[in-house]
Amino acid sequence: MIFVVLPAFNEEKKIGRVIRDLFEHGFNNIVVIDDGSKDNTSLVAKTAGATVIKHVINRGQGAALQTGNEFALKQGAEIIVHFDADGQFEAQDIVSGLTRIEKDQVDVVLGSRFLDKRSKIPFLKKYFILPISRLFNNFFTGLKLTDVHNGFRIMRAKVAEKIIITQDGMAHNSQIPRLIKDYGFSFVEHPVKVLYFESGQGLKGGIKILWDLIIANFTK
Amino acid sequence: MLVIQIILIFFFVFAIFKVVGKYISHELAFFEALSWVFFWLLAAIVSFRPNYTVNLAKFLGVGRGADAVIYLSVALLFFIVFRIFIRLEKIEHQITKITRQDSLENKNKS
Numbered sequence: 001m002i003f004v005v006l007p008a009f010n011e012e013k014k015i016g017r018v019i020r021d022l023f024e025h026g027f028n029n030i031v032v033i034d035d036g037s038k039d040n041t042s043l044v045a046k047t048a049g050a051t052v053i054k055h056v057i058n059r060g061q062g063a064a065l066q067t068g069n070e071f072a073l074k075q076g077a078e079i080i081v082h083f084d085a086d087g088q089f090e091a092q093d094i095v096s097g098l099t100r101i102e103k104d105q106v107d108v109v110l111g112s113r114f115l116d117k118r119s120k121i122p123f124l125k126k127y128f129i130l131p132i133s134r135l136f137n138n139f140f141t142g143l144k145l146t147d148v149h150n151g152f153r154i155m156r157a158k159v160a161e162k163i164i165i166t167q168d169g170m171a172h173n174s175q176i177p178r179l180i181k182d183y184g185f186s187f188v189e190h191p192v193k194v195l196y197f198e199s200g201q202g203l204k205g206g207i208k209i210l211w212d213l214i215i216a217n218f219t220k
Numbered sequence: 221m222l223v224i225q226i227i228l229i230f231f232f233v234f235a236i237f238k239v240v241g242k243y244i245s246h247e248l249a250f251f252e253a254l255s256w257v258f259f260w261l262l263a264a265i266v267s268f269r270p271n272y273t274v275n276l277a278k279f280l281g282v283g284r285g286a287d288a289v290i291y292l293s294v295a296l297l298f299f300i301v302f303r304i305f306i307r308l309e310k311i312e313h314q315i316t317k318i319t320r321q322d323s324l325e326n327k328n329k330s
Contacts, residue, residue: 033323053327055319063316067323074324168316219309 003029003077004094005068006050007061008085012039015085019048022083025091031071032085033064041085061151062172066165073160080160082153089152093192097154100190107159107185110145110177111152111192118193133206140213141177145189149173152192159185170205171212225267232264 004027008015015032022030032045036058045052053071055064065082072080079101081094089111097109113119121130130148137148149170155163162183167175180187236257243253266273266289273285282288 051327053323055323057315057319059316059319063320067320070320071324071327166313168312215305215309218306219313 001029001075001077002027002079002081002098003031003068003072003075004081004083005065005072006030006032006045006083006085007035007064007068008032008037008041008045009035009058009061009064010037010039010041011085012037012041012044014087015041016044016048018083018085018087019045019050021091022094023049025095027081027091027094029072029075029077031068033068033071035059035061035064060168060172061170062165062175063168065172069160069163069165073157077160078157080155080157082151082155084151088195090193090195093152093190094154097152097190097192100188101154101156104188105186106188107156108180108187109154109190110147110187111150112145112147112189113150113192113194114146115189115191116193118191120196121194122196136210137174137177140174142181143177143187145177147189150192150194152190154190159183167212167216169208169212171209171216174209174213175216225270228267229264232260232267235260236264 004022006015006018011018019030019032030050032041032050032052034042034045034052034054036055042052042054051071053067055067068082069080079098081097083089083091083094093111097111100106101109113121134145134148138144151173153176159180162185163176163179165172165175239248239253239256239260242248243250248256270285273289275285277283277285277288280288280291282291
């Protein structure tokens with residue numbers, strides 16, 4: 001059983017379309033974690049046919065993904081997909097990602113914008129921000145990944161059982177690969193298309209992520 | 221004795237009474253209460269006899285007693301702030317845990 005987990009915060013305008021697209025590609029177990037949205041994300045997601053779990057207050061994308069993982073595992077998920085709720089990813093990439101996880105017999109598939117040319121990455125991001133972020137991220141995670149903080153993941157249930165996401169905020173994007181390495185899970189990077197309509201993490205966001213990762217060392 | 225010394229000593233004695241009160245009402249653990257009493261007692265002694273800091277300054281290799289107190293205080297303050305950050309982080313984790321439990325239980329009931 002494949003579960004697609006969508007962490008969502010104030011995505012009432014886009015989530016309906018994302019869910020319908022997932023259904024059209026044959027994914028029937030769609031779980032939306034409404035992370036304390038102030039809009040009608042839950043209602044739109046429910047109407048579109050997804051299972052909705054609502055955080056009463058906003059806790060962060062990492063926290064929402066962990067809630068989604070726990071729910072999916074309880075429902076008997078064999079494979080869990082992490083997918084953005086804002087329409088930046090394409091459902092077709094899940095289809096090819098699932099083929100990849102079986103073909104390569106790996107535990108995890110991690111999405112990357114840099115393995116094909118489908119993503120039109122903004123210039124500054126492509127040649128300055130992402131390369132520098134990748135350097136820090138690869139140093140922290142111990143993995144040599146071509147992309148950094150890509151929210152597209154496909155993992156087997158045993159991975160979700162072992163990897164407990166404790167970074168509630170965006171630092172979970174570094175924590176997950178780090179845990180993949182620590183637990184020795186096999187992985188492969190897979191080309192995914194990312195549509196750009198927002199700028200993503202700015203400098204302030206990047207500093208917050210670094211701070212969260214440092215503080216985490218003292219709260220184990 | 222200077223006016224500032226009298227004011228400070230009164231404040232530190234008041235602080236010690238508050239700490240003891242919080243320990244009696246179980247708001248502070250024994251070791252924590254003892255640490256704070258020790259701290260405020262030290263502060264009161266330094267206020268009463270500021271020239272004690274001269275010996276401290278000589279030992280540390282710092283020019284003036286007041287400077288030695290400031291340097292140590294700043295270091296201690298940074299340490300306390302760091303501990304508060306760690307404590308806040310733990311509280312955030314606990315809030316997330318409760319939020320998650322609540323959301324999954326509500327899902328089970330619906």
